[in-house]
Amino acid sequence: MLYFALTHLRLFTFEGGGNLARGEKDMRLLNIMLIPCGSASDVYSKFKKRMVFHTILETAKLIIIFSIAVLFLLEYISPLTQGGLGIDVPVRIKELISFTKSARDSSVQEVLRLTDMIRLITDDQLSEGKLLRYAGLICHASQKYGVNPLEIIALIMAESGFKENSINRETGDYGLGQINWEHWGKDYGYSPQELLDPSINIFLTCHVYKFFGQDPGKYHRGNGIQCKAYLVNVRSILSTLKAFAELYKPPIS
Secondary structure (H helix, E strand, C coil): CEEEEECCCCEEEECCCCCHHHHHHHHHHCCCEEEEECCHHHHHHHHHHHHHHHHHHHHHHHHHHHHHHHHHHHHHHHHHHHHHHCCCCCHHHHHHHHHHHHHHHHHHHHHHHHHHHHHHHCCCCCCHHHHHHHHHHHHHHHHHHCCCHHHHHHHHHHHHCCCCCCEECCCCEECCCCEEHHHHHCCCCCCCCHHHCHHHHHHHHHHHHHHCCCCHHHHHCCCHHHHHHHHHHHHHHHHHHHHHHHHCCCCCC
16 A cells, blocks of 8 residues: 655655655654555645645635735725825715714704703703703604704793603693694604604604694694694794804804
């Protein structure tokens, strides 16, 4: 039987079995692996398979290392050297990054602006967490229904004073925007308790306000002197908010 020893340097073959024990001992001392083979062609075939496998493995390692290096360069090095080396990012990518950043920044700025409005109109009686939450909900709900967020703030202030657990048991109105359960909550599958959830109530407030043509009088469903007083209150709150917005309008750059 033929044996071959695979090392990084040579290919050794041994025939017969006379000196095989001594040869195996020598090979072990050199950390060489003996592989039994039937013939010389079998030796070459097995050696070739091992070399192919070794090549594939090393290639895979190089690809992984190269990929990691490219990601590292793109993530950390490229932003620092882009300006100094004069590397131009494609115009479309620049436009996409700029649009995404500006949209995100404008949304954040709007929420912060509305937060200041609510803080002003409630005389800073709400926690910062509630201010930001109400402002975020009003911002997105008003955008969805195409209504003025300042008018929604004025409505909520006139209806509940921004008390989310406010309930009028005589009329069946609930929450921040005093949504009537009989006319609106029940039709949309909400329980009276669910109408106290600001995320549900503010969206329904914007929906109902839009439904009534953005008319505070129709939204309130009142009449007589009480309705007139309500309208005066809403308009005065709205005027205060608009004055505050104008006073603190950021300068045009």
